[in-house]
Amino acid sequence: MFRFALIFLVAATNFFDPHGYLLSAAHAQRLQPEFTVQQVATGLKFPWGMAFLPDGNILVTERIGQLRIISANGQISDPIQGVPEVFFKQQGGLLDVALDPEFSKNRLIYLSYAEPEDHKASTAVARAELIHGQLKNLQVIFRQLPKTADGIHFGSRLAFARDGNLFITLGDRGSRAHDAQQLDNYFGKIIRIRSDGTVPPDNPFVKNPQAKPEIWSYGHRSIQGAAIHPKTGELWIHEHGPKGGDEINIPQPGKNFGWPLACYGSHYDDTPIKDEHAEQGFEEPIRYWTPSIAPSGMAFYTGNQFAAWRSNLFIGALAGKHVARLSTDGNKIIHEEQLLMNTTRFRDVKQSPDGTLYLLTDDINGKLLKIVPSIKSQ
Numbered sequence: 499m500f501r502f503a504l505i506f507l508v509a510a511t512n513f514f515d516p517h518g519y520l521l522s523a524a525h526a527q528r529l530q531p532e533f534t535v536q537q538v539a540t541g542l543k544f545p546w547g548m549a550f551l552p553d554g555n556i557l558v559t560e561r562i563g564q565l566r567i568i569s570a571n572g573q574i575s576d577p578i579q580g581v582p583e584v585f586f587k588q589q590g591g592l593l594d595v596a597l598d599p600e601f602s603k604n605r606l607i608y609l610s611y612a613e614p615e616d617h618k619a620s621t622a623v624a625r626a627e628l629i630h631g632q633l634k635n636l637q638v639i640f641r642q643l644p645k646t647a648d649g650i651h652f653g654s655r656l657a658f659a660r661d662g663n664l665f666i667t668l669g670d671r672g673s674r675a676h677d678a679q680q681l682d683n684y685f686g687k688i689i690r691i692r693s694d695g696t697v698p699p700d701n702p703f704v705k706n707p708q709a710k711p712e713i714w715s716y717g718h719r720s721i722q723g724a725a726i727h728p729k730t731g732e733l734w735i736h737e738h739g740p741k742g743g744d745e746i747n748i749p750q751p752g753k754n755f756g757w758p759l760a761c762y763g764s765h766y767d768d769t770p771i772k773d774e775h776a777e778q779g780f781e782e783p784i785r786y787w788t789p790s791i792a793p794s795g796m797a798f799y800t801g802n803q804f805a806a807w808r809s810n811l812f813i814g815a816l817a818g819k820h821v822a823r824l825s826t827d828g829n830k831i832i833h834e835e836q837l838l839m840n841t842t843r844f845r846d847v848k849q850s851p852d853g854t855l856y857l858l859t860d861d862i863n864g865k866l867l868k869i870v871p872s873i874k875s876q
Contacts, residue, residue: 561591580633588649639695723796742788791818801853814844
């Protein structure tokens with residue numbers, strides 16, 4: 499297996515205290531374990547999401563519409579048969595993948611993807627049984643409607659809550675209208691459904707005949723990161739702003755997060771957007787970035803490989819070309835540092851069962867990488 503064999507020390511990282519001040523190198527060294535980045539596999543076509551199988555192999559989606567199994571030593575399978583047709587255009591394609599909480603019993607996996615129809619598309623989620631390297635009995639359990647010709651803002655992260663319900667993040671599909679503010683459509687929403695696609699009876703808008711019953715929260719723009727907090731069990735998400743204003747949010751049921759009426763960025767043509775959230779009755783983000791880092795992928799670290807990183811939040815950055823490590827205190831972000839600065843576009847980040855961190859890079863020659871402790875730090 500080819501390895502980067504790079505050890506990233508303090509000089510390769512910026513460190514900030516909770517107030518945003520740059521820490522001294524000596525102080526930073528005490529906070530930062532040394533690590534090595536190893537290349538597991540390469541040659542992936544715009545990889546987007548990954549999930550770890552019980553046997554140690556890894557499911558990886560390629561946005562061109564292919565699903566692969568990658569072994570621990572980097573062997574890449576042929577494309578898995580039975581994957582649904584995808585709308586591979588701009589930001590569309592085969593996107594996230596997740597295992598059913600009872601995968602060892604039912605072999606079910608879940609795929610989110612841009613589903614085509616008459617030159618239009620929308621985000622869809624399907625589940626199927628993974629049997630002998632093929633998908634069987636595929637069933638679409640959710641479709642974002644209406645479909646549009648736009649090729650952007652599909653959202654599309656999948657996260658299973660502790661109660662077994664499935665969260666699906668949906669983008670606003672590039673709409674400059676107030677669709678994300680309306681409850682009669684699926685644009686700019688977080689969806690909560692059961693694993694078979696039915697609606698949980700305690701969803702916040704179930705009794706509102708004017709609302710889609712699957713909606714959990716609304717007023718979002720383009721959500722490409724979602725993770726369940728390991729202590730509270732709450733869903734955390736991040737979403738892309740336009741020109742600045744990327745956000746981290748903790749979406750509570752029925753809450754409105756403001757897009758497109760509130761944002762800490764501006765439109766691409768520099769048209770201003772009000773940054774007042776609470777003053778307009780919207781939820782405030784717990785963190786935002788201006789200028790944009792273009793976040794993608796999200797994972798809480800709970801492993802033993804890096805004891806100093808436990809309960810930290812890791813986020814890939816596309817425009818920022820780094821991995822953000824964020825220390826948390828309850829529902830607050832108290833510290834942020836940038837790992838692997840100025841390297842490549844990071845599309846996804848996940849913790850493996852053995853406590854290492856895996857990364858996907860966003861490229862036609864995409865890579866699967868992993869972060870392990872360096873020999874010095876062991």
